[in-house]
Amino acid sequence: MRVVTITLVASTALVGTFGVVVGKMIVEGLLDAKTADAMKQVVAGTELLKDNVKQVPDPQGDPALRNNLPNLVAGLARGNQEGFSVVVVPSGESNVPLTAQPDASAYWQLSDGFKRQVAAGGFIQQRAAIDVAGAGVQPYLVFGRTITARTYQLEVYYFFPLDYEVRAAELVRNILFATGTALVMLLAAMAFLVTRMVVSPVRVAARTAQRLSAGLLDQRMEVHGEDDLAALAASFNQMAENLQRHIQRLEEMSRLQRRFTSDVSHELRTPLTTVRMAADLIFTERDGFEAPVARSAELLQAELDRFERLLTDLLEISRFDAGFAVLDAEPTDLVPIVHRVVDQLRGVAERAGVDFELILPDEPVIAEIDPRRVERVLRNLVGNAVDHGEGQPVQIRLAVADGVVAVTVRDHGVGLKAGEEKLVFNRFWRADPSRARQTGGSGLGLSISVEDARLHGGWLEAWGAPGKGAQFRLTLPTRAGEHLTSSPLRLVPDGVSTSPVVIRQTVGSDAPRGAAPQTDILTAGSGEPR
Incomplete structure (x- = not known):
């Protein structure tokens, strides 16, 4: 579970990062393509508008040009397949915009700063959220450019809807999320299977080792194949066989030692009793002996006492080893x-x-x-x-x-x-x-x-x-x-x-x-x- 969890977390982070980066690159690519295409249309449209304005007869001066501007602006949107709208504002008359579409509400939602930059003679673009009647707030790509025809200065605004790009980005995100989730689950499943293949023999080895430690010395692992795990199982079995052989040898030696101690202790009881009787007799009569002989009798008595205590201890240890010791509480x-x-x-x-x-x-x-x-x-x-x-x-x-x-x-x-x-x-x-x-x-x-x-x-x-x-x-x-x-x-x-x-x-x-x-x-x- 620890390996699977680590794999799951690491793969989620990796796939998530990859998905965010790829999704962002795809969305930015769509927007860049949209911007490049829109800019071409803006440049072509504004130049066409400038040329058309120059061709309008001007018998009465600029007022006649003003009367012809709506027709010229309407021509900019003719054949429009992308649904963009165009708004033209004569300089100094921002309250009377001319539009290629019936609704000029998008123009009124532009910021004053953007309008001032366009009026200053710039070629400006920005992304803006426009509240479209009946459809709610929608993202738009807005271009603003100032052109001068004859003595007349015009501010031209293009509004390109980004609903296609938004749907495409949403589709990309959904695809990346579904693909990433499937990939993470697949990696987790692979990690589980691979880890299980490695862990299962280790668990078997652990259980076998526990049985060995519990005294079941005949336990062995099954050996399958010739890979590293099979080599581990074979080495484990060899170790178990060696341990069993050594333990059995030690148990046999211990059993023989305990039996030897018990047998010797019991066998020594009879000669010790005979020697003790003779020593007691000599010790009792030691006052009638010469000093060296009397001293030897005392030493004999003392050493027999020591020997008897040692023999008693050996017999007691033998009873403990044999499990015959009983508590008389x-x-x-x-x-x-x-x-x-x-x-x-x-x-x-x-x-x-x-x-x-x-x-x-x-x-x-x-x-x-x-x-x-x-x-x-x-x-x-x-x-x-x-x-x-x-x-x-x-x-x-x-x-x-x-x-x-x-x-x-x-x-x-x-x-x-x-x-x-x-x-x-x-x-x-x-x-x-x-x-x-x-x-x-x-x-x-x-x-x-x-x-x-x-x-x-x-x-x-x-x-x-x-x-x-x-x-x-x-x-x-x-x-x-x-x-x-x-x-x-x-x-x-x-x-x-x-x-x-x-x-x-x-x-x-x-x-x-x-x-x-x-x-x-x-x-x-x-x-x-x-």
């Missing part, structure tokens, strides 16, 4: 969960020189959640804050409003660098792999936390700036299945005076399983995005 008070997480990590925080600052409501905060999963999310967030807090206090805030509960964990450590917002929730990713970690995490904590938040229909978001620390926000509905539209706590921490980058990684209830978090970039003070 029940009305739960989140305040004791926050206290329990803080108590679990207090020893680690003391060793790192980190203090906890809790800002919790005085009344219970009840929400339909899975306590085990929410506690795991908070433990991951608080553990990360302790690891990266650089010995600065960690602030934990809990709030509820309008059926939504939110928990923020704020640290004042190294923060997040530009670009790390795309990696912070990835599996096995660490902000600084060389850092000496206090908790010895597996690198799967935030990935599992994102999946736990998704199961609740909630959000897990992050903000950070280099040197200003980071803040994570967990937002959950108080009733299972409710849709979130806002959060009672700000993602950007209060007191941030500059404009650091806001790093948002959000996974909502409608995100596909295993999908990468979405990222929003804001600036401090710009308001909450949700």
